[in-house]
Amino acid sequence: MSAKVKTPKEVKETPLMKQYNEIKNKYPDACLLFRVGDFYETFGEDAVRAAGILGITLTKRGAGSPSETALAGFPHHSLNVYLPKLVKAGLRVAICDQLEDPKTTKTIVKRGVTELVTPGVSMNDEVLQAKTNNFLAALHFGKKTIGISFLDVSTGEFLTSQGNEEYIDKLLQNFQPSEVLVQKGTKNNFLHHFGSDFNLFYLEDWIFKEDYANESLTQHFKTTSLKGFGIEELTEGIISSGAILYYLSETQHNKIQHISNIQRIAENAYVWMDRFTIRNLELHHSNNHNATTLLDVIDKTLSPMGGRLLKRWLALPLKEINAINHRLEVVDYLKTNPETLHTFQYQIKQISDLERLISKLATGKISPREINYLKESLDAIIPMKELALKSKNEALRIIGDNLHACELLREKITATITADAPVALNKGNAIARGVNEELDELRDISQSGKSYLEALEARESKNTGIPSLKVAFNNVFGYYIEVRNTHKDKVPENWIRKQTLVNAERYITEELKEYETKILGAEERIYKIESELYEKFIMWCAQYIQPVQLNANLVAQLDCLQSFTQMAIDHNYVRPEFKDDFILDIKDGRHPVIEKQLPPGTPYISNDVYLDNENQQIIMITGPNMSGKSAILRQTALIVLLAQMGSFVPAKSATMGITDKIFTRVGASDNISMGESTFMVEMNETASILNNLTDRSLVLLDEIGRGTSTYDGISIAWAIAEYLHEHPAKAKTLFATHYHELNDMHEQFHRIKNFNVSVKELKDTVLFLRKLIPGGSAHSFGIHVAKMAGMPQMVIQKAQKVLKKLEKSHKSEGSVDLTTNDELQLSIFNMDDPLLEEIKEEILNLDINTLTPVEALMKLNEIKKMVSKK
Numbered sequence: 129m130s131a132k133v134k135t136p137k138e139v140k141e142t143p144l145m146k147q148y149n150e151i152k153n154k155y156p157d158a159c160l161l162f163r164v165g166d167f168y169e170t171f172g173e174d175a176v177r178a179a180g181i182l183g184i185t186l187t188k189r190g191a192g193s194p195s196e197t198a199l200a201g202f203p204h205h206s207l208n209v210y211l212p213k214l215v216k217a218g219l220r221v222a223i224c225d226q227l228e229d230p231k232t233t234k235t236i237v238k239r240g241v242t243e244l245v246t247p248g249v250s251m252n253d254e255v256l257q258a259k260t261n262n263f264l265a266a267l268h269f270g271k272k273t274i275g276i277s278f279l280d281v282s283t284g285e286f287l288t289s290q291g292n293e294e295y296i297d298k299l300l301q302n303f304q305p306s307e308v309l310v311q312k313g314t315k316n317n318f319l320h321h322f323g324s325d326f327n328l329f330y331l332e333d334w335i336f337k338e339d340y341a342n343e344s345l346t347q348h349f350k351t352t353s354l355k356g357f358g359i360e361e362l363t364e365g366i367i368s369s370g371a372i373l374y375y376l377s378e379t380q381h382n383k384i385q386h387i388s389n390i391q392r393i394a395e396n397a398y399v400w401m402d403r404f405t406i407r408n409l410e411l412h413h414s415n416n417h418n419a420t421t422l423l424d425v426i427d428k429t430l431s432p433m434g435g436r437l438l439k440r441w442l443a444l445p446l447k448e449i450n451a452i453n454h455r456l457e458v459v460d461y462l463k464t465n466p467e468t469l470h471t472f473q474y475q476i477k478q479i480s481d482l483e484r485l486i487s488k489l490a491t492g493k494i495s496p497r498e499i500n501y502l503k504e505s506l507d508a509i510i511p512m513k514e515l516a517l518k519s520k521n522e523a524l525r526i527i528g529d530n531l532h533a534c535e536l537l538r539e540k541i542t543a544t545i546t547a548d549a550p551v552a553l554n555k556g557n558a559i560a561r562g563v564n565e566e567l568d569e570l571r572d573i574s575q576s577g578k579s580y581l582e583a584l585e586a587r588e589s590k591n592t593g594i595p596s597l598k599v600a601f602n603n604v605f606g607y608y609i610e611v612r613n614t615h616k617d618k619v620p621e622n623w624i625r626k627q628t629l630v631n632a633e634r635y636i637t638e639e640l641k642e643y644e645t646k647i648l649g650a651e652e653r654i655y656k657i658e659s660e661l662y663e664k665f666i667m668w669c670a671q672y673i674q675p676v677q678l679n680a681n682l683v684a685q686l687d688c689l690q691s692f693t694q695m696a697i698d699h700n701y702v703r704p705e706f707k708d709d710f711i712l713d714i715k716d717g718r719h720p721v722i723e724k725q726l727p728p729g730t731p732y733i734s735n736d737v738y739l740d741n742e743n744q745q746i747i748m749i750t751g752p753n754m755s756g757k758s759a760i761l762r763q764t765a766l767i768v769l770l771a772q773m774g775s776f777v778p779a780k781s782a783t784m785g786i787t788d789k790i791f792t793r794v795g796a797s798d799n800i801s802m803g804e805s806t807f808m809v810e811m812n813e814t815a816s817i818l819n820n821l822t823d824r825s826l827v828l829l830d831e832i833g834r835g836t837s838t839y840d841g842i843s844i845a846w847a848i849a850e851y852l853h854e855h856p857a858k859a860k861t862l863f864a865t866h867y868h869e870l871n872d873m874h875e876q877f878h879r880i881k882n883f884n885v886s887v888k889e890l891k892d893t894v895l896f897l898r899k900l901i902p903g904g905s906a907h908s909f910g911i912h913v914a915k916m917a918g919m920p921q922m923v924i925q926k927a928q929k930v931l932k933k934l935e936k937s938h939k940s941e942g943s944v945d946l947t948t949n950d951e952l953q954l955s956i957f958n959m960d961d962p963l964l965e966e967i968k969e970e971i972l973n974l975d976i977n978t979l980t981p982v983e984a985l986m987k988l989n990e991i992k993k994m995v996s997k998k
């Protein structure tokens with residue numbers, strides 16, 4: 129063949145690809161969906177990725193030519209199906225639309241990116257989960273503190289705070305942002321402190337400047353300062369908030385008037401829980417995906433905003449008695465007034481996601497049908513408002529008073545939008561009759577069209593004597609009359625032939641042409657008028673953004689409170705009583721999650737727990753594995769948490785002073801292969817508790833020290849318990865351990881009390897009674913448990929023999945009494961060994977004045993290692 133092969137230089141970019149490349153260059157890190165006609169196309173690497181994720185066909189454009197490129201696309205109306213898949217796969221997606229009507233331009237259609245959807249910035253229902261906020265976070269490392277902001281663009285919530293690394297870590301755990309914006313220069317800093325589990329996006333350093341942030345925020349909120357929001361002192365928080373606004377404009381989110389407020393996360397108003405505690409207690413998240421969390425059990429909310437608020441309440445339990453009592457009083461009231469409860473529940477079920485609907489309205493993305501949902505939801509609020517106002521409960525009456533009836537908005541929606549409005553505006557029939565005269569007339573014309581055509585068909589059929597004559601429409605030449613070949617000769621002369629088929633001919637007439645212009649013109653005009661009216665109406669509605677947001681929040685609160693009430697009714701929870709003291713007194717407490725998971729017929733054994741700062745500050749709980757020690761520890765924390773959320777609790781009674789911090793630590797699992805590093809981690813985690821104790825803290829230590837050898841473990845556990853006892857805060861502590869040696873502590877430290885989870889020892893086995901009773905345990909039960917777990921008989925027998933032998937030899941050596949330190953010291957220093965010198969050296973080099981208790985423990989551990997190595 130003589131065809132000349134083009135060299136790359138000669139390959140001419142088509143105008144379309146030129147436009148594509150220009151836009152793509154502006155969004156190099158996003159997958160660009162490029163609208164061409166009725167399709168969204170992706171090219172090159174984007175196409176390869178998109179085809180893989182979406183399972184759509186990957187083809188080639190210009191196959192065989194030097195400009196060959198991969199291509200994959202999907203119909204534009206499937207955007208809602210495909211977009212979430214791309215975003216959930218972690219891609220940033222730039223949606224590039226046609227910015228002008230292709231019919232009206234002769235050259236190439238203007239195109240531009242209309243939205244950049246990222247995991248943290250999305251309004252799309254398919255990307256979002258109903259009961260979960262979708263937060264974008266931004267973080268700024270200041271000189272002393274770290275600033276953080278969270279924004280859920282789908283609900284308009286904007287929050288900020290600042291604090292040390294531990295605090296920021298806790299917030300990141302609680303808010304679980306889908307995307308975190310970090311200053312480029314502090315990338316390593318972030319990874320070092322907060323790990324690599326987050327979806328990070330790096331922004332240029334210049335964006336994180338105070339002046340820039342202040343200006344963007346005041347401009348956005350149309351205020352002169354940030355004083356009104358109570359955040360003007362939070363320099364780092366403000367800087368991170370500025371970065372969030374910057375990112376919104378970068379991602380083409382410019383209609384954001386629903387972000388009407390920025391709130392400070394008031395760190396002092398809520399119970400402090402660090403990340404280990406949040407994780408250990410499995411509040412709303414579990415490492416084991418199948419595990420049931422506390423949230424799964426207590427969530428009886430009926431609306432998406434209620435579900436989201438419950439999560440927030442769970443993450444941020446209150447510390448102020450009055451605020452807690454307000455919630456408890458409402459629950460109490462609803463529990464004793466079932467009719468009110470049922471009405472609330474019924475009404476809440478009628479309410480759609482008000483918060484997200486109003487955000488969609490603000491961003492201009494609300495559909496006519498959704499406007500109707502908005503109205504129906506607002507209608508459903510009216511009976512709730514009336515009922516709340518009538519109630520005998522003050523907190524409820526305040527809610528009732530604050531609920532906004534939005535009367536004019538509801539009226540206007542009914543008058544403006546048709547009752548059966550379509551999902552898409554271009555489907556027509558969105559604007560009600562009576563709004564616009566011209567629109568109504570045009571609709572009459574267009575609607576009379578069908579009968580007009582039928583009449584024309586009948587008339588022409590009669591005039592010409594052609595019985596099978598048919599009027600129809602196609603896209604090529606509009607309306608036509610079709611005549612079968614058998615009647616061809618009866619066609620009047622003035623008809624114009626347009627198309628010949630095998631069996632028929634198609635004609636147009638003057639009358640049909642005129643009619644067509646009128647009809648098609650009417651439809652186009654109807655669409656134009658409807659769009660204009662709709663846009664104007666949405667703009668008018670925007671004045672209701674704040675009242676609707678307020679309603680959404682109040683409905684969410686009522687929803688959480690009805691959820692607490694339902695929980696209390698279904699599972700026999702009681703109202704906790706708060707006192708201004710330091711006592712925690714739970715009678716017949718239960719574990720809210722475990723009690724629901726036991727097989728039918730197995731009762732959950734309830735337990736009393738009493739702690740105070742005077743006589744019973746630390747409870748040392750011993751008992752074999754699987755006896756229920758952890759359950760007692762956790763249920764105590766969960767009862768306190770539920771109570772301070774304002775919920776009733778699983779117990780016969782619960783009286784308590786406010787708890788301000790909850791710490792839990794669980795010893796590394798028995799997996800010895802995890803070795804020393806696990807032990808170090810455990811010690812570091814424990815150290816952070818010891819440095820933050822208050823007299824209102826609740827500390828739960830579960831098998832601390834078990835990641836190391838027995839004697840190390842006992843020493844560490846002992847020293848920590850001693851420290852907690854001697855610390856002036858006198859923090860209330862539950863200490864679960866299988867080291868029965870720790871039972872000796874109570875003799876020396878009078879606020880430590882021994883308890884054990886009772887078991888009944890039968891001939892070769894133990895029966896778990898699961899009752900917490902006063903007194904220590906005499907020995908460990910590991911072997912019994914192994915037996916229960918199905919260990920082969922031979923192994924058990926051997927173990928029993930070894931144990932007996934060990935116990936004997938231990939006795940003959942004289943057991944080490946841990947209450948008298950002299951003997952322990954003697955056993956080290958009596959050794960006639962060069963090791964002695966080495967140890968002496970170590971000790972002499974210690975600077976006791978700068979040593980923290982935990983460092984001392986570590987040192988002790990090191991010395992022990994030296995001895996045991998020997």
Ligand SMILES: Nc1ncnc2c1ncn2[C@@H]1O[C@H](COP(=O)(O)OP(=O)(O)OP(=O)(O)O)[C@@H](O)[C@H]1O
Nearest residue numbers: 731732733734752753754755756757758759760898
């Ligand atoms: N009070 C109770 N009533 C009924 N069942 C219980 C109770 N407490 C615990 N259980 C059951 O026993 C199992 C073991 O309890 P838990 O984990 O608290 O034991 P443990 O003593 O902490 O054991 P380990 O030392 O192995 O961690 C629980 O998963 C639960 O099924």
